[in-house]
Amino acid sequence: xxxxxxxxxxxxxxxxxxxxxxxxxxxxxxxxxxxxxxxxxxxxxxxxxxxxxxxxxxxxxxxxxxxxxxxxxxxxxxxxxxxxxxxxxxxxxxxxxxxxxxxxxxxxxxxxxxxxxxxxxxxxxxxxxxxxxxxxxxxxxxxxxxxxxxxxxxxxxxxxxxxxxxxxxxxxxxxxxxxxxxxxxxxxxxxxxxxxxxxxxxxxxxxxxxxxxxxxxxxxxxxxxxxxxxxxxxxxxxxxxxxxxxxxxxxxxxxxxxxxxxxxxxxxxxxxxxxxxxxxxxxxxxxxxxxxxxxxxxxxxxxxxxxxxxxxxxxxxxxxxxxxxxxxxxxxxxxxxxxxxxxxxxxxxxxxxxxxxxxxxxxxxxxxxxxx
Amino acid sequence: xxxxxxxxxxxxxxxxxxxxxxxxxxxxxxxxxxxxxxxxxxxxxxxxxxxxxxxxxxxxxxxxxxxxxxxxxxxxxxxxxxxxxxxxxxxxxxx
Numbered sequence: 174x175x176x177x178x179x180x181x182x183x184x185x186x187x188x189x190x191x192x193x194x195x196x197x198x199x200x201x202x203x204x205x206x207x208x209x210x211x212x213x214x215x216x217x218x219x220x221x222x223x224x225x226x227x228x229x230x231x232x233x234x235x236x237x238x239x240x241x242x243x244x245x246x247x248x249x250x251x252x253x254x255x256x257x258x259x260x261x262x263x264x265x266x267x268x269x270x271x272x273x274x275x276x277x278x279x280x281x282x283x284x285x286x287x288x289x290x291x292x293x294x295x296x297x298x299x300x301x302x303x304x305x306x307x308x309x310x311x312x313x314x315x316x317x318x319x320x321x322x323x324x325x326x327x328x329x330x331x332x333x334x335x336x337x338x339x340x341x342x343x344x345x346x347x348x349x350x351x352x353x354x355x356x357x358x359x360x361x362x363x364x365x366x367x368x369x370x371x372x373x374x375x376x377x378x379x380x381x382x383x384x385x386x387x388x389x390x391x392x393x394x395x396x397x398x399x400x401x402x403x404x405x406x407x408x409x410x411x412x413x414x415x416x417x418x419x420x421x422x423x424x425x426x427x428x429x430x431x432x433x434x435x436x437x438x439x440x441x442x443x444x445x446x447x448x449x450x451x452x453x454x455x456x457x458x459x460x461x462x463x464x465x466x467x468x469x470x471x472x473x474x475x476x477x478x479x480x481x482x483x484x485x486x487x488x489x490x491x492x493x494x495x496x497x498x499x500x501x502x503x504x505x506x507x508x509x510x511x512x513x514x515x516x517x518x519x520x521x522x523x524x525x526x527x528x529x530x531x532x533x534x535x536x537x538x539x540x541x542x543x544x545x
Numbered sequence: 546x547x548x549x550x551x552x553x554x555x556x557x558x559x560x561x562x563x564x565x566x567x568x569x570x571x572x573x574x575x576x577x578x579x580x581x582x583x584x585x586x587x588x589x590x591x592x593x594x595x596x597x598x599x600x601x602x603x604x605x606x607x608x609x610x611x612x613x614x615x616x617x618x619x620x621x622x623x624x625x626x627x628x629x630x631x632x633x634x635x636x637x638x639x640x
Contacts, residue, residue, distance in 0.1 A: 183613070213548075216618070217618065220617075220618055220619075221617075266596075292630070292632075293596065293597065293627045293628075293630035293631055293632075294596045294597025294598070294630075294631050294633055295596060295597070296577060296597050296631070296633030297597070297630070297631065297632045297633050299633065300632060300633040300634070300635060303635065316596075319595060319600070320595065320596055322580055322598070322600075323577075323580070323595070323596045323597065323598040326577060326579045326580065326598065334635075371549050371593070371595065371600065374593075374600055374601045375600070397614060398610065398614050426603065426604070426607055427593065427601050427603060427607070433580060433581075433600065433601070434583060435579070435580050435581065435582050435583050436580045436600070439579070439580070
């Protein structure tokens with residue numbers, strides 16, 4: 174199977190060389206656990222079967238970097254309680270439309286008559302608000318630092334145009350507190366991190382230094398091509414072999430060390446850090462999410478609609494939390510592929526293509542399709 | 546969710562709202578370039594687009610690599626759908 178895939182890669186020779194170099198450098202008596210933080214990487218890793226190009230003692234652990242996956246069900250229910258109001262148009266990205274709340278998904282609620290619309294950009298939601306001045310248009314904002322600057326610029330535009338009927342329900346989360354929570358978790362043993370590519374294009378490479386300096390774990394920020402990911406793993410293995418722990422940037426063609434200053438400025442102007450925020454599987458993490466600053470409270474859905482703050486425990490049989498923390502592999506969950514499938518997801522990790530469970534599920538089916 | 550789509554800037558609008566017309570594999574859409582205002586975006590530049598915003602300037606070679614990656618991942622249809630889905634042109638009628 175490995176070879177069949179490798180032939181399709183550009184630089185297939187380089188891929189094999191890199192894979193061999195990794196094999197040559199690893200300590201055969203050590204079991205390496207490398208976490209890819211970003212859901213986009215998880216998707217690439219499964220899609221290209223990269224685990225098959227690695228020696229058996231390198232284990233890729235799938236991190237919490239899919240924004241849909243880490244959203245607790247209570248936040249979904251809070252959002253849907255707003256969506257149920259008759260004067261509201263509720264807007265969300267496609268991934269969010271299929272995330273189950275306690276009483277169903279946004280799609281199911283829409284079928285029952287709620288005005289819920291799928292959008293591709295936060296600016297789409299603002300445009301709908303401009304076109305429908307008699308309705309309240311709510312953006313269910315979600316995403317890490319990759320997406321938060323876009324929400325920020327949309328809010329700045331709403332202020333500039335003085336759009337009073339546009340509201341943002343912010344569920345933006347921050348990548349670094351999530352990594353810190355994983356590092357501080359007692360059941361966790363990660364040897365190194367593949368840093369996210371597009372999130373880092375915003376925050377840069379420097380903010381990861383505490384992981385290398387304070388925790389002694391190497392970080393390599395990576396692109397999404399198969400060769401990018403293999404090179405990043407090779408860079409991590411080299412660091413470990415040489416006893417170094419540094420932040421290295423394999424994706425420097427897109428990620429500047431200092432990040433995107435305009436994006437960081439816009440985020441800082443519009444958002445402040447919440448004292449704490451609940452994450453699915455990881456519990457409450459302090460200073461890990463963004464809310465609108467008081468200056469923007471007239472556009473803040475949480476202020477305008479007085480959101481209840483619902484807390485819902487995940488369905489008992491679903492083991493999303495364990496999978497998110499890398500304690501269980503997706504297929505080890507009792508519901509995987511049975512009650513919980515991409516068509517009928519029980520947990521959020523089965524919804525987005527960047528969720529570990531959905532990526533794993535599609536990969537298994539892809540393998541079956543090519544006769545493995 | 547974190548899909549990044551490469552596109553080429555084909556028109557810059559002469560107002561202060563930081564919009565540009567971008568061409569993604571033949572489809573043209575208005576995107577926001579406010580996040581790159583310090584980078585001096587010019588006609589012909591290539592950018593990575595995420596949720597309707599240009600997030601990084603990239604080289605043409607990198608853009609081609611990225612398009613190839615989307616095809617390999619089987620995500621190019623999804624990417625085109627996303628680009629065609631942007632409906633925020635403030636001067637246009639509702640889509």
